[in-house]
Amino acid sequence: MNIISQNSNKNEKSSYYKKTFEEFISNSSLAGFVHLGAKHRLERYVWYLVHMFSLGGTLYLMIYTWNNFMKNPTVTTVEAIGSKNIERPMPGISICSLNKISRKKAEKYAQHLSTISGVPRDDIMKNISLLGYLYEYNIPPNPEQIIHFQNFLEKYDSTPNGYYNTTERLYQLQPTCEELLTECKWQGRFKNCSDLFVTELTMDGYCCVFNYVSQRSTVKISPVVIENNYKPIEFGTRSILKFTIQSNSSDTFFTTLATEAPVKILISLATDFPDTVSGGLTEKILDKGTEKILRIASVKTITTAEVKKYPITKRKCLFRDEVHTIFGSYSYSNCIMECKISSIVALCQCIPYNFVTVYENENNQYFQCTLADLTCLNSYSNKWMTLFPTDYEGNELEREKLDSIHCSHCVPSCSDDRYDVGNDDSNIFINGTRANFSVVHVTYDKYIGVFNKQDVFFYWYDMISMFGGLCSITMGLSFISVFEIIYYFTWVIIKKRCKMVLRK
Numbered sequence: 001m002n003i004i005s006q007n008s009n010k011n012e013k014s015s016y017y018k019k020t021f022e023e024f025i026s027n028s029s030l031a032g033f034v035h036l037g038a039k040h041r042l043e044r045y046v047w048y049l050v051h052m053f054s055l056g057g058t059l060y061l062m063i064y065t066w067n068n069f070m071k072n073p074t075v076t077t078v079e080a081i082g083s084k085n086i087e088r089p090m091p092g093i094s095i096c097s098l099n100k101i102s103r104k105k106a107e108k109y110a111q112h113l114s115t116i117s118g119v120p121r122d123d124i125m126k127n128i129s130l131l132g133y134l135y136e137y138n139i140p141p142n143p144e145q146i147i148h149f150q151n152f153l154e155k156y157d158s159t160p161n162g163y164y165n166t167t168e169r170l171y172q173l174q175p176t177c178e179e180l181l182t183e184c185k186w187q188g189r190f191k192n193c194s195d196l197f198v199t200e201l202t203m204d205g206y207c208c209v210f211n212y213v214s215q216r217s218t219v220k221i222s223p224v225v226i227e228n229n230y231k232p233i234e235f236g237t238r239s240i241l242k243f244t245i246q247s248n249s250s251d252t253f254f255t256t257l258a259t260e261a262p263v264k265i266l267i268s269l270a271t272d273f274p275d276t277v278s279g280g281l282t283e284k285i286l287d288k289g290t291e292k293i294l295r296i297a298s299v300k301t302i303t304t305a306e307v308k309k310y311p312i313t314k315r316k317c318l319f320r321d322e323v324h325t326i327f328g329s330y331s332y333s334n335c336i337m338e339c340k341i342s343s344i345v346a347l348c349q350c351i352p353y354n355f356v357t358v359y360e361n362e363n364n365q366y367f368q369c370t371l372a373d374l375t376c377l378n379s380y381s382n383k384w385m386t387l388f389p390t391d392y393e394g395n396e397l398e399r400e401k402l403d404s405i406h407c408s409h410c411v412p413s414c415s416d417d418r419y420d421v422g423n424d425d426s427n428i429f430i431n432g433t434r435a436n437f438s439v440v441h442v443t444y445d446k447y448i449g450v451f452n453k454q455d456v457f458f459y460w461y462d463m464i465s466m467f468g469g470l471c472s473i474t475m476g477l478s479f480i481s482v483f484e485i486i487y488y489f490t491w492v493i494i495k496k497r498c499k500m501v502l503r504k
Contacts, residue, residue: 051475058474062467069457073310074317076301079451088298088449089211089232091419092274093442094266095197095245096207097180100132101173103253109173117156127152130371131170132254134353135205137377150371166368167353170205175251177208180263182437185242186224193243195223201354202266203275203337210241211270214328232270241442247288248436260288262438267296267421272333273358277340277387277405280333282421289434293424295445303414303454310456317414317454326358332412339407340384348376414454420445 110124117124127149133140140146153164177197184193197208198220211233213225221230247262257264265284268274274281286292307315312322320329326341327334341355350369351359359366369377386404388397390411422445428435458466471477 054475058471058477061470061474065466065470070314073314073457074303074307074454075457076452076454079453088235088300089270089417090235090241090442091267091296091417092212092232092270092272093210093241094200094202094204094207094212094268094274095177095180095209095243096202096204096264096266097175098255098257098259098261098264099175099248099252100135100170100205100256101129101254102175102179103251105173106253109169113152113156117152119152128173129254131166131173132256133374134166134170134369134371134377135256137374137381139374139378143375146371146374153371163367164370166370167201167356170353171199174206175248179248180246181208181243182246183242183244185240187240191224196241196243198222201357203273203281203354204264204266205354207266213270214273235444241440243440245286245438245440246436247438249288257285259285261285262288265294265440267294267419269331269333269417269419271329272331273327273337275333275337275340277385278333278336280331280418282419284421284423286438286440287425288438289428289436291426291428291439291441293441293443295422295424295443297420297422297445298449299418299420299452300449301414301416301418301452301454304456306456306459307414307454312411315414317412319414326360330413331416332410335410336387336407339410340405343384343405344377344380347380348373350376352377 106125106128107121110121110128113119113124114121127145130140130146130149133146150164154162157164157169159165177193177199181193181197184191184196186196193208197210198212199206200209200212200220201207202209209220210222211225213221213230213232225231225233245262247260249260263286265286266274267282267284268280272280276283284292284294303317303319307317308319312318318330320331323330323335325331325334325338327337341352341359344355345351345359345366348369349366350373351366352369356368383403384405386400388401388404388406390406390408428437428439468478
């Protein structure tokens with residue numbers, strides 16, 4: 001008796017499910033659903049197949065669209081209205097003397113070493129120029145000479161700790177900013193050059209640096225930046241920088257370029273440690289007796305906060321507060337520099353003089369690079385000047401991979417400023433003779449700069465619109481249709497179920 005009753009209940013349940021479905025397809029607003037209840041079996045089968053193909057096509061298009069979106073979820077556009085250059089930060093400007101060792105200071109140093117060692121001053125003078133090879137990791141014609149001279153320096157010019165302080169000695173041998181810079185003018189007013197420029201280490205050694213802001217406590221900050229609350233100075237309506245470079249060819253002792261040009265000008269982001277490998281650096285050679293006008297155009301890229309919701313592998317960029325480098329906040333240039341420094345330390349077991357203040361040398365594990373390390377530095381110098389592409393996945397460039405630095409963890413900055421630098425040159429003559437000084441003007445090129453915006457390809461409401469459009473085209477499905485399905489297969493079934501229970 002119980003078995004008969006259970007079978008009766010199952011039949012009754014299946015009956016009201018079937019009736020609900022028949023009621024749904026006969027009253028549904030979905031396109032073509034009414035034909036699923038056609039009297040002829042063949043007609044019903046045809047419409048079932050049509051709807052199955054429509055459902056399959058809809059799912060395929062939605063999955064295909066979603067996968068394509070996740071491959072490149074962001075898009076960068078050039079805004080129609082750029083931002084004013086006067087409201088943008090000026091770049092960091094470094095004035096680097098091409099004469100790395102002053103003859104006058106080399107003679108003084110040679111005399112000092114001669115006094116304490118008894119070696120003739122002229123013999124020492126011939127060797128002091130060897131210190132200049134540490135700037136570009138070149139090898140002198142007589143390689144054995146560098147080891148002999150390094151042993152001599154460690155014997156007669158070592159620190160109380162017993163090692164030769166390359167960084168301090170190169171600083172003392174080079175021309176100072178006071179000797180190099182005169183007649184500095186800022187915002188239309190003459191200023192002491194020491195209020196605008198400070199001596200700081202760069203990839204090109206000690207340079208006179210303007211508007212460089214770093215989070216490192218060891219970095220010197222110029223008074224004009226301190227007055228700006230330690231923030232990069234904006235161009236402003238009158239932010240025109242002018243200065244004069246003095247040339248003293250008689251004091252040249254070791255130069256990195258075979259030219260009479262007195263200085264090299266480096267232009268980069270004010271918060272970055274500039275380096276040519278990262279591509280964030282512009283170099284300009286200033287010839288002797290030249291007036292040069294540097295016109296700087298900025299290209300600003302910002303990224304919306306919505307992009308941060310996607311993984312780094314998808315957006316392919318990093319925000320400044322996501323990762324920290326040895327220089328402070330993240331930037332692509334700083335990341336490449338950190339990777340390069342780590343490679344140098346790992347391969348040659350020493351810290352180059354110009355990175356001593358930035359490298360975190362725990363427990364003084366590594367010493368400064370000296371002439372004794374020059375052979376190792378020279379053997380890998382080309383490697384450190386080449387960056388292997390991080391997006392290359394093939395196996396054909398194994399040799400190139402060994403001869404370059406591989407910084408796969410370094411990705412572009414999400415928000416960044418780049419500078420395009422144009423220049424106008426004219427010669428300066430005094431009484432028909434080329435002047436022994438050069439004049440530089442730094443200003444912005446255009447009132448309006450290029451403004452790029454990186455944003456997600458689709459916001460959530462765009463996704464709803466896109467997927468809704470697909471469902472509407474392929475199946476005639478809308479939000480009302482979805483609500484209708486839920487209504488019939490929840491509320492209507494529940495009502496019928498309640499009625500069935502009450503009848504019992």
